[in-house]
Amino acid sequence: MPAANGMPNSAHGPQKSCFPLSLDNINPKVKEAQYAVRGEIVIRAKEIEDEIASGKSDKPFKTIMYCNIGNPQQLGQHPVTYFRQVLALCDYPELIESGKAEGVFPSDVIERARRYLAAMPGGTGAYSDSRGAMVLRKDIAKGIEERDGFPCNPDFLYLTDGASQGVHAMMRLLLRDDKDAILVPIPQYPLYSATLALYGGHLLPYYLHEETGWSLSVDDLKSQTYKARSEGRHVRALVVINPGNPTGQVLSVENQKEILEFCRDEGIVLMADEVYQANIYKQGKTFTSFKKVLSQMDSKDVTLASMHSISKGFYGECGRRGGYLELMNVNPDVVSEFYKLASINLCSNLNGQICMALVMNPPREGEPSYKLYAEERQSLLDSLKRRAIKLHKTLSSLEGVTCTEPEGALYAMPQIRLPKAALEAAKKTGKAPDFFYCKQLLEETGIVTVPGSGFKQEEGTFHFRTTILVPEKDTDEVAKRLVKFHNDFLAKYGEPEQ
Structure with missing residues (x-):
């Protein structure tokens, strides 16, 4: 029976509010x-x-x-024309089927859209493989191989709703309880502190050195790791953002080697956030992926999770939420569990998947769209x-x-x-x-x-x-x-x- 004030009764007396959720009873994380x-x-x-x-x-x-x-x-910022043209035809294939795309869209745009649609039953409105459509993962793998000079297996690529989803997936995989810690650069991108809070892990800070251009010292990584272990924590992973956010520094290959050697010696997973790889401004600076450096070292003892996104670079397709995560040197049983995590989400959005493939495998010289691109x-x-x-x-x-x-x-x-x-x-x-x-x-x-x-x-x-x-x-x-x-x-x- 309702109480006199019209609010429902409970076993503990009249409720003060009709809202079942309050700041007192939601997840404190x-x-x-x-x-x-x-x-x-x-x-x-x-x-x-x-x-x-x-x-x-x-x-x-x-x-x-x-x-x-x-x-x-x-x-x-104006979107990249080629990307939008391919996406438009993938979303509305009737333009191709009716012949109306001819003369309006360049021939390589039409061909790219045809190829994707032929390999994606249901087009952009259907679920894909939980890792992402294979035709798109193959294009991304091709781009990674050309960037680094080393093979990329599309079976170890997971297409994600922006790089953020890849970070969430890794946190879910790594964090078991509040004794588990992840090394995070300070200053850091707040995604990392927020996800650590949500999943109950411990943020283990390592400070970038502002006086030397926000440099990263492996001695600091060691110091923080050994101190955390002495306090009973398990250091599971190291986050490196390169180029840096919010700090804008670009790591040298020598520094990257030191970081990988640290991860190998300490048995720590490396999470490489590389979403700004196209954004290099300082003369003499270049981007080199951690995958390339690790492949050159020919080491099988470092587990690497590399992340990229369509949100940054010169494309800035933030709202399409596209990205990828590539796993390297991971136990096959763990890969199966990661696949299960991806399957729980069914798949990332298809437009983001397509755009990620276009970022990594853009028009080639000699193709009609290349000059404008x-x-x-x-x-x-x-x-x-x-x-x-x-x-x-x-x-x-x-x-x-x-x-x-x-x-x-x-x-x-x-x-x-x-x-x-x-x-x-x-x-x-x-x-x-x-x-x-x-x-x-x-x-x-x-x-x-x-x-x-x-x-x-x-x-x-x-x-x-x-x-x-x-x-x-x-x-x-x-x-x-x-x-x-x-x-x-x-x-x-x-x-x-x-």
């Missing part, structure tokens, strides 16, 4: 997980954006500049390089700010030395000092960044991360807003602490 790149500052940015759209804003700007996340097409690729990469250089120059000009030159990826991670009065003001709000800075930056300029505290950082230092993705035509305006804000901030709160 969900509450523990944090994801700064879409956190409180972004929520406030959306509110301001709505106020501007409704004419109720009193802000001195009319646009929000989302520099918080690597989301290129949201900021106006090559021009678009070069134009986008050249523009990203110019924007990276300009952003670094702007940030380095600010008083109390030091910024390591971005070698790759899509970000800069400047360190900010804040005035004592600003630190005291931040303390009164209960927020971290770099959050305090970034929140005011948003309110006064419309520029959305992520506080360094959201990525974790060395104690006593403050940073923020910003993307280099603002449209090139707007970079001068963003620089102007940033410089004015920073100077006004110092005028208000005083000289930076040394």
